[in-house]
Amino acid sequence: MGMRAFPENVEFMVLAGECYIGCKDAEAALDTLMKCVKYARSKGGMGKEEKQNIQLLLAKAYLLKNEKDMAITVLQGILRENLDNDDALTEYAQLLFSLGPEQCEEAMTVILGVLARKQGDKRAKEVFAEMMRDAKGMEVLKKAAKSVFNDSAALVYLASCLRDHSVINSSLELFENALEISPNDPSIALIYIHTLEVIDNHIKILNFAQDFMKRYDSPGIGCMMHSCLNTIYDIIFSNILSGTGDKIELAKELDFETPTPEASYTYTDDDRYFLAFVFTVVKVLFVNGHLCGIPWLLKVMSSFYQGRDLHKSNIRNEAAYFNCIHEIMKTFSDHLPDLRAVPDDNVLYFVGDSHCIPAAWQTLNAQVFKTLLITFRMSL
Structure with a gap:
């Protein structure tokens, strides 16, 4: 409705692109977002933050189409301009992890960095959980973040992320690691048995x-x-x-x-x-x-x-x-x-x-x- 009433409104185009991505309609998302980019250019461009937001949505749409090379190209363009863009880093980490064993450790390091800066980020937690759902996830985590396994609070945080996304076995393993470091901590003991209740x-x-x-x-x-x-x-x-x-x-x-x-x-x-x-x-x-x-x-x-x-x-x-x-x-x-x-x-x-x-x-x-x-x- 908003698109029909305001066909040249950039904000409506961006929102429509997000909705199409949420509905898994990659073609409609790409079509809408590309129109948005062309229209913005015809009107003299857009701000840096707005541009990077649209690029991020384009990368997600390409991922829906399984066009990983295009998605990586778009994400790398964002990160060249702003290496601290955590949203882009999150999507980049997910892509990187899927490319093969050599990229997995770097991908894990990237997503852990995002989680350290934005502990409440739902998308970053989701990507981390997907990595850990992989059969090699725990092995990669131990290689990429050795210091984490000496920090019970960090282990509890990561274990909680996994539990919230139903990666239960890995979650229990991290809780058990945390209890080895802090065996008398009742808060860890409590969340551990609550997780055992799930299974x-x-x-x-x-x-x-x-x-x-x-x-x-x-x-x-x-x-x-x-x-x-x-x-x-x-x-x-x-x-x-x-x-x-x-x-x-x-x-x-x-x-x-x-x-x-x-x-x-x-x-x-x-x-x-x-x-x-x-x-x-x-x-x-x-x-x-x-x-x-x-x-x-x-x-x-x-x-x-x-x-x-x-x-x-x-x-x-x-x-x-x-x-x-x-x-x-x-x-x-x-x-x-x-x-x-x-x-x-x-x-x-x-x-x-x-x-x-x-x-x-x-x-x-x-x-x-x-x-x-x-x-x-x-x-x-």
């Missing part, structure tokens, strides 16, 4: 959680609950991971005083991440039907949760599902079947607050449904 590897989560709890010795609430949590986890995890199938009688084996933080104690960032880590482990146990040890974990954790306004903090999601499980176990703990007691049954645990239930869940169907705090319609 539904609860056994690996529980193995890691047990190891992390044993070595975690930072000051704060982690020390306050360290001993009793380890006692509980040793019993729960050993039983689950051994595969014996025996039902645990925790009440007969545990004898400790539940720790309680001082009301005046202010949680540090590490404290909150540690809590979120434990909350997530409780969730993993719950959703996999390992219920028998959860009441003890809730007993230990509740004094660290209650009255702390964690729903307003940066761990509000973890706090929300911990609270849901806490409430359901207080009310229905005698009615929920442990997974080991009924291995052949298909048991659905549906627990959530208003933030957990997507709008699509308007109706739930089940043979047996025990409800608590229902705020939506159910068909039973």
Whole structure:
């Protein structure tokens, strides 16, 4: 519409070119952008930034047509004028990586440079993820950025980029590298087990959680609950991971005083991440039907949760599902079947607050449904 009303408006031509590229219509994009260039020249040219923006769009359109030589020529023209054009460097890096093994390391160096300068750049993250999706991606990264593997924060950033683009195995490898450098960092431990949740590897989560709890010795609430949590986890995890199938009688084996933080104690960032880590482990146990040890974990954790306004903090999601499980176990703990007691049954645990239930869940169907705090319609 805008093009028809204003056929000689450069801004509309550029926007139309972007739209055609987004729709994967390379021919229409090239036709529109070339008209834009010709018209701008007839009117005395255009500014440097505007010109480079159109050149970048032309390069993307050529890439859609798989005309890599033309795309490289256009991008090189931009970079000759402005070597700091990160948008052009991003597209150039993607092209370079696809040309062969000799160019891969240079391409990785280029895209890492862009990410270092523009950490929130969505396109740069996408290109980096595509490189790492390649079978040789991790090997190239290790050659191109040796120093990164000595920096846990850099590894976490890159791993998060990959996780957000579903390059999960490489993401986990980078998180594991980060944990080797900072083994006691609860924020890294938390994001690592969240990533393991994506691939539904609860056994690996529980193995890691047990190891992390044993070595975690930072000051704060982690020390306050360290001993009793380890006692509980040793019993729960050993039983689950051994595969014996025996039902645990925790009440007969545990004898400790539940720790309680001082009301005046202010949680540090590490404290909150540690809590979120434990909350997530409780969730993993719950959703996999390992219920028998959860009441003890809730007993230990509740004094660290209650009255702390964690729903307003940066761990509000973890706090929300911990609270849901806490409430359901207080009310229905005698009615929920442990997974080991009924291995052949298909048991659905549906627990959530208003933030957990997507709008699509308007109706739930089940043979047996025990409800608590229902705020939506159910068909039973």
